[in-house]
Amino acid sequence: MATDDTQSLQSLGITPYFSSSSRDLRLDLNYRNIQRLPYDLFKLEDLQWLNLNVNKLHELPLEFGALRKLRWLYLENNLFDRFPDVLCELTALVRLYLSTNSLKMIPRDICRLTELRWLDLSDNSFWEFPLGLCDSALSKLERLIMDNNKLTCLPAQVSILKGLKTFHLSDNQLEWLPQTICDMVKLEELQLTNNPLKTLPAYFGERLKRLRILVCKGCPFIQPLKNSVDKGMTSLREYQGVINRRCEHSGLVYFKKQNDGSGEKPCYRMRTRPRGVAVIIDNLSDLGSKDRDEDGRTSTPSGHSSSDILRSVLLKLGFNVRMMRGLMSLDIISALRFISLEDHSYFDCLMVCVLSYGGQGKVIGPDGVSVDVKQLMEIFSRENCPSLADKPKMFFLQVLDKHPSSSPRSPGASGSPAVTPRNLNKGGKRSSQMSEDPTAALIPDDDDFLLTVAMVPPAAVCESLRDVYTLYVNVLFGMMEKYARKLNILDVVNAVHSEVRTIRIATVDGKGTSIKPIIQSSLKYNLYLSVPTTLVTPTSSLGMASP
Template sequence: MEFREKLLMVDQVLNSDDTKALAFLCKDILKCDISSVESPIDLFQRLEEKDVLSEDQPYLLADLLRVIEHFQLLRELDLNSTMSTTVNPITPYRKLLYELSKDIGQKELKNIKFLLNKDLKHSALELNVSTLEVFLEMERMDLLSSSNLLRLEQILKDVRPVLWKQILQFKDSQGKIAQETGVVDHRPRSSSDASRRGKDQTDPPPYPMKAQQRGICCIVNNFDFSRSSGKHKNREGTDIDEGSLRRVFTWLGFQVEVVQDATRDQMLSSMRELASRDHSGMDCVACFVLSHGLKGGVYGVDGGVVGLEELTDLLHGVRCASLRGKPKLFFIQACQGNKKEQAVPVPANGPVNPKVHDQTDGPSSPGVNIQTDGPSSPGDICSDAVVASELLPSTADFLTAMATTPSHVSVRLEEKGSWFIQSLCQNLEQLVPHGQDLVSILTKVNGDVSQMFKRIGGCRQMPQHSSSLRTRVVFPVPEGPFIHKVTFNDSLGEESTV
């Protein structure tokens, strides 16, 4: 039988569910939207164009039929013994997801959709949507990838623990393969693993993270600016950021405390109170300010300005002895001015599309609510001092991460929170289990946020961090399960679930 006759026979035998399974298994090969694959013949033509399927290379066809367990068809086509020892284009990750989908029943799929209710669009949660289609939507929303199985692990641990263990076995096997081949090992690492890795590379050991409690995570969340004499709007969507930070930093072992709608004086007094505590039994401290801002400072809800140096200065070693030698981490979600980031051409292999033109900070469509955390008029912009000047050279162990660069706006979506905070939380969730240090994670955040204009079609944004850290900040891999949902009181005084 000619090879193309074999392909035609496969097309005649397989049903629509088989076609979807084949397309799913080939997604990493095709690198395109597979929803348009209408039949096995359509798929085979695309694979031929990719030079991965031909009469001389029948291995992919045999592997596909083997994975979907059409063994009789394999025998009839005389492909049962066809197996390549050098070519295996179906990724182990894609095979894993397909194997998981076969063991997920309708009741379990319903529970999975329930847990993903706030993450996926409604059409992806309808009754007729299959497990593979849910996986594809999770990938589209950056909730699932070959290097990010954490969310799927969490869900299956609740829905069907035996499948969760299957993922752990897969990750372990992939880690062993990586060690044998010299590929980077992406398995979750313990803090001791991370420390050993640092020593092997002659890097100094990271900051000690051995305390029973990681430290205080203080979140100043300013929403209600009705007292600012009309200078600033209320910060819709900031409750989303607060919920995400609560969830992630509780998971990391921090004691999370929130200061709601603080004036200038209340922000400073809260920081003084934090500095007056005994942190000797803790590893570090993390402070978040979610507010409107301008270059070099942030606004209280009364319109008063607090300089960033005023905030960080209160935790200097002279004023807070119990934090000497420990990381003091500041994260500022606020604008630093009214300027909008501009697109610039880069080489073809660069991260930015040179064809994209300058855009405003308005919504890209009527259904997208985009706000900024900056002053309401150009007159609110202050001097040209850069962020790095806010950290005195004589101070050590400080890190300040800003949502945006000096003079520029930052973006916050009413329905999803701010780009910066949401990217930070997502990357902490994904990379802490892999032993990544905080500065590397923030660099990843920079890259992710810098590309977000492609998905939103509106503003651009470039986060920035500066540091006087003396070594790496590596959070230990949390021992307990990840917290999917955190109930908290948001700034409107209502109960919310994130």
């Protein structure tokens, strides 16, 4: 019950008043420690401005819908963990402030608030951008504040908010921005401070001509993009323009009509068969030998048959697949360097999939020697592998966060996970290798890289390769086989990560855990793993040449 029948506005010493400037009826109930609203509040049918900030409200009663003329509503610093459905009945709302609550979702009925111009959802608990906001009925929305949530990406449908002028997304976990953000041509201010973004969409500067304020402090952009952003929008437009003209002239980018009707979007060219080399480095195949019945028969697919599933998917996607198993750390480096020396001029991309032991930002071979992920990726940088310059290079890593010499643990085992001397510092504590910032730069300072890392926590019970594949690899390559030809690869990976986060993993202490995969991307364009039958000529308004 969200109404207090024993409490009135008079008992609280509160009186509605008229604004001296606009003459609208207002009421201040902020800082009142209110848990339930006074019963006579809903008799104020002409109320247009209501301040309920800093109270202890966790729901709103149905009677709240009687305030039909309400235009400004403040509900900041309360205890809402779900969006009050009754708010969708207040169709006269122009400004709605809901910051500093615990909201996770927005109902689709919010599209009924067709007069809404300002919406503040900062300091809440959104893991995903509310798709309910991506509705053309909200065409008057000009200011959207979503700072300090847990967003990892924006949906392509965000471009439906074409009237948006101010967009605040600081202090989230955004790993990439969709190309469709370039369609929000009325944007004047975009705040992206403290997000793990490595790049911006290629036509960001050219399309967003009205954008005057771009704040990206704390974003670890690749160089020289960072220098251009720091100098301002003019510098960014010049920098991106040079790159785009180069790729257009060389035919490495084409423009694809989107099924959602959002127009043409720049995409990496995918014309060749095979489309490129795909390397699978499987250093976990030995786990398969441990998954046997007592009579010695293999009860689940062996390590080889499991990794062959990857090979099958990549062959279907048109790759020239190279399978490598049990490589020592230096052998991993040597194998990738050898591939980088090949001529990739007639290929469109590269893919590397690594299953191994390791730590945050590192891969550990069977010899116990660690290699930085960034070191492996830099082998294919523009300087080291010129024939892959301006072409997408994809790295998918599934890493068991433990040393290869650690024995597998069963659910009934006691104590903490095995820790080897390599993971201990002088004080006997677990080293920082396993606790580094997951947003630290792992990709090179170069365009056209995609890295996804799924770190299986050290306490997880993983006794077979089947377990490891079920956690991430099967989900990833299953969705790639199904959708990679139809959807942008980043959208596919984001869907994979959303599903993987819901998988609970048994741990030695019985509490359970989950994988929280990360994405680091410097891809300039959309990437579809398909061969287009026809190429779309880009519109002349952008001054782009046909590929």
